[in-house]
Amino acid sequence: MVERMIHVLTLDLADEVAAIAEYEHWHRPGNVPAAVLASIRDAGITQMEIWRTGNRLVMTMTVTEAFDPVAKTAADLANPEVVAWEARMGQFQRALPQAPDGSRWTPMARIFRLTDHA
Template sequence: MSATTRRCFAVDLHDDPAQIARYRAWHAAGSPPPAITAAIRADDVRELEIWLVGDRMFMILEQGDQYDPAAKAARDAANPDVQAWDALMRTFQKSLPFAPEQTWVEMARIFALSEQP
């Protein structure tokens, strides 16, 4: 198997318990439309997890070496199912204070236990 790269992202949800519950329901096992999970897997995404605390979300994306962000963006832009899903999800999300008009901001890794003596 080829190498895997892990990337992490953050975004906030609107601080509304009912909206957060709906967002969680959309992400329960079997709830995302099959076209969405197929589009993710088709781009050599090996694993994708979303974690939630309060109204802050954290996404861990593990990609293979065939993952091409520009090609994925182009395919997603041309995929009406992905566009509809993205539009729906954006109704729940709000930009981080330092990144207006952007969702899922990539984070920088600042520590790895494996790199410590």
């Protein structure tokens, strides 16, 4: 069985109904800029989902072996359309206290996997 490489990250949104609604609006089909979608796919991310409860978001990314988060960050910083998207989304996002310096999305650690248990 081939193990899929999955990254799970979390952050909070501003705890305001209007901000959450606008954030969701920007993530509907047709509203995410093509350059942003291309940057995700070009980095080796084959699937991405964002889930919400209240103002907490969880993002899952299924990636290829070639995925390099440092290279993705560098490529994004060199892309004006991605920089503009990140600035727009940044007005809604709130990093968790344990977020790495300079990052809003915080990686989560897997603590359980059913297939590890007989």
